[in-house]
Amino acid sequence: MSDDYSNRSYGEIAVGFGEKPGIVVVDFQIGFTDPQYPLGGAPLVTRAVDNTAKLLEVARRYNVPVAACYTSYMNEREMPYWKITAVRETFRDDHPSIALDPRIYQEGYDLVVCKKGPSIFFNTGVSDYFTKERVDTVIITGCNTSGCIRASAIDSFSYRYRTIVPEDCVGDIEEGPHNDNLRDIGRRYVDVSNLETVLGQLEAWRQRNAG
Template identity: 35%
Template sequence: MPAEPRGTGQAEDYRRAGFGAELGPGERPALLVVDLVRAYLDPDCPLYAGVEPIVGRTARLAAEARRLGHPVVFTYVSFRTAADGGQFFRKVPSLRFFLEGSPFAAPPPELAPEPGDLTVTKQYPSAFFGTSLASTLVALRVDSVVVTGVSTSGCVRASALDALCHGLRPTVVTDAVGDRAPAPHEAALFDLGAKYADLADTAAVLDAWKARA
């Protein structure tokens, strides 16, 4: 069971109610890097979230996944016009920084996709909604996804939840996801660990991969 958000006092209640069982890592994982782009890393962008520490950890996971032959998937938000984002764009006007041509929509150099990596373009929070990602992972015989990126309470949470709904085992990497503020980050991790995903830090994921190599 994950650490509870500060001040809630609910962790033991969740345990007694039967939440927080472990799904396990699966036999054929894929690494899913959600929306980790300059918008969240560049102080010149209003979406800046101060999540620079997760870049190196995610890059380390990507390098090891490639070495072991695990698929690496990068997701990017992109809109030709505001209409592409529908009500989501209306609700979050700062999504304008993901209009085609925006420099803030590009990944940092450490996370540029390499030959053989997969990319998914999306317009909504989940990496699965309105995309071919589920079909691609099924074709690759993937049974689990290791989720990194931003934001924990938004697109990471939505993608992990939809992974579960598509029959995959999601693991959210607790020190390789980030959010704008600690409270939504902690609350999202607590909720994910209770209901929808396993939680593990970078070192634990790498150890699990090596043990199965």
């Protein structure tokens, strides 16, 4: 954090972990995770998928609510004005790239939504689900950090959730935008954390609520 930001009090107050966590998994569809597709297989995304799978294994064992999303459209007419050719050509309802990566998806446990914009919360019902589940702390995983993760983090903040983003559970195409956006949202809206710390927070939460 630069001195100019810190001198103006940015990032001084931690968000912290609240009374009940929920996890969102943003766009870990194979169009982003499988290198056979034009947007797939970026190293930071691959790392994030592997780490998110570890997080979710523990979270499901502790009965933490999980909401996952993929991005897909009926046709180009339905789409927003994406400037990314690969999104326009592959994120279609009839294209195999929209399937969720099996490493992060558990059928019958995860709430799954199709999103049409960058944020997992935008017109999807995820916030309603978390309200029913009494979630007050949202852990954000997925890709890409500079796009849909940032948008989801801002919406989570706007919905008044405590928001935690484990750095090694989110990924992007390039390291620069990944780091820049995490630094920026960490100054304003979220606690930027890591897998190990979040696993410890989940364990502490489980122990507090045991019995």
